[in-house]
Amino acid sequence: MKKKVLVVDDNVDNTYMLRSLLEEEGLEVIMAQNGRDALEMALADPPDMIVSDILMPVMDGYALCRHCKSNGRLKHIPFMFYTATYTGQKDEKFAQDLGADRFVLKPQEPDILIGMIKELLEGGQTARPGSFKPLGEEMEFFRRHNEILFGKLEQKMLALEEANLELKKREEDIRRDGEFLRSIIENIPDMIFVKEAENLRFVKINEAGERFLGVNRQDMIGKSDYDLFLESQADLFTEKDREVLKYKQMVDIPEESILTKHLGERIIHTKKIPIVESGGRPVYLLGISEDITERKKTEEQLKETMKKLKQSLIGTIHAMSMMVEARDPYTSGHQRRVSSLAVAIARAMGLSEATIDNIGMAGNIHDIGKMAIPSEILSKPGKLTGIELKLIKVHPQTGYDILKDVELPHPIAEIVLQHHERLDGSGYPNGLKNGSIFLESKIISIADVVEAMASHRPYRPALGMETALQEIEKNKGIFYDADVADVCVELFRNKGFTMESAAS
Numbered sequence: 001m002k003k004k005v006l007v008v009d010d011n012v013d014n015t016y017m018l019r020s021l022l023e024e025e026g027l028e029v030i031m032a033q034n035g036r037d038a039l040e041m042a043l044a045d046p047p048d049m050i051v052s053d054i055l056m057p058v059m060d061g062y063a064l065c066r067h068c069k070s071n072g073r074l075k076h077i078p079f080m081f082y083t084a085t086y087t088g089q090k091d092e093k094f095a096q097d098l099g100a101d102r103f104v105l106k107p108q109e110p111d112i113l114i115g116m117i118k119e120l121l122e123g124g125q126t127a128r129p130g131s132f133k134p135l136g137e138e139m140e141f142f143r144r145h146n147e148i149l150f151g152k153l154e155q156k157m158l159a160l161e162e163a164n165l166e167l168k169k170r171e172e173d174i175r176r177d178g179e180f181l182r183s184i185i186e187n188i189p190d191m192i193f194v195k196e197a198e199n200l201r202f203v204k205i206n207e208a209g210e211r212f213l214g215v216n217r218q219d220m221i222g223k224s225d226y227d228l229f230l231e232s233q234a235d236l237f238t239e240k241d242r243e244v245l246k247y248k249q250m251v252d253i254p255e256e257s258i259l260t261k262h263l264g265e266r267i268i269h270t271k272k273i274p275i276v277e278s279g280g281r282p283v284y285l286l287g288i289s290e291d292i293t294e295r296k297k298t299e300e301q302l303k304e305t306m307k308k309l310k311q312s313l314i315g316t317i318h319a320m321s322m323m324v325e326a327r328d329p330y331t332s333g334h335q336r337r338v339s340s341l342a343v344a345i346a347r348a349m350g351l352s353e354a355t356i357d358n359i360g361m362a363g364n365i366h367d368i369g370k371m372a373i374p375s376e377i378l379s380k381p382g383k384l385t386g387i388e389l390k391l392i393k394v395h396p397q398t399g400y401d402i403l404k405d406v407e408l409p410h411p412i413a414e415i416v417l418q419h420h421e422r423l424d425g426s427g428y429p430n431g432l433k434n435g436s437i438f439l440e441s442k443i444i445s446i447a448d449v450v451e452a453m454a455s456h457r458p459y460r461p462a463l464g465m466e467t468a469l470q471e472i473e474k475n476k477g478i479f480y481d482a483d484v485a486d487v488c489v490e491l492f493r494n495k496g497f498t499m500e501s502a503a504s
Contacts (some may be wrong), residue, residue, distance in 0.1 A: 065100050212260060251272045253271070342443045345487050373392060
């Protein structure tokens, strides 16, 4: 039967991280956000251990510990304080006087914290129960309690003042970002509009839309399609709007006719996207319409448009790649170099241009899942702990989860998911074997290994290109695809390819 740990903390992020660590160790975790709720839960169903913060609303951790250690049903349960609001040794002394078994400061290395918790759980029930004291001693408890909490609250107030200054700075940053976003939207040449989901009335439209329709945008706000267009057109627009909102999915309308005030009848390509709140209810509908009238008149314009769309996609991929590198500056350029090497291998193997493009894009974002990994782990100079290594190994799955619903060419999300798989099934996250792994993933995995070994990392100096190529040759047919490995080695040894050329 699983042992049960009651975690008490009003910080949701803290409880989530601690819960994940404990559940990874096979423990059952229940949570409370204040001492009163925790005490009620413990009395109703006593846990095997209590881990509590100090400063919390309603009832703080000291009061919770005192009540637990003075209760016949709870006094033998191991009690650990895990807190960041430490002001001096008197805090720990007070906790010990109340009967606490451990007083641990945040943050703590995961392995060390888990070790302490296991030690208390394996030690069984504690033999340090407290009890309510005579009035004089009770008054002394309240005096020490109030003195400590006042100090902590004073510290908290200073922290809040600092946080308030930071908040003001962030508000200013948000304001600037908002202005920047507004400027971008207003300068985009396509018509962008937003409607309320409930009544399909316009709430926003950009300058390009105003010019295209020939209607003052202020006159459009609060109006529906039936107020602005012919009924037959409005029927078609509304039908698509309702489809988008019903299924909560983007609808791509390659061509539709629209009658404008100054330009007459035009052909537009429209994408309609539902804007959904956290509860899943659509609140707005976003539309992006491009005038493709002139494109219909020539094939040349069609080619130009496809080029722009491809550039837009490449820009999106580049933006995703930059987001990852911004969190992990020690490996800056890694994804770009992996992508360049993978493309060179694919081209040398005679693969199609469409496949080469997919490999290039997947290579540029193959580590996007690392956005979910704390930056201190990514840049840690020493050896990773077991728990940290498990978090690292989740990044291909996280990358797939990020990309699978994005409008990217198939099978980029799957390529990212598989880039750490190995032919013999020793890879991760799914332990796939040779026949189940995409060729594109096999190419990126070799490019990834070569670039990583040849480059500097926080935990080791660069091993050099020759060492990287020897690793590929030694394990080709075992971990790595033999054909891909041979082409990669050939590029460096006989074709003049270098990582410097990949970086450019």
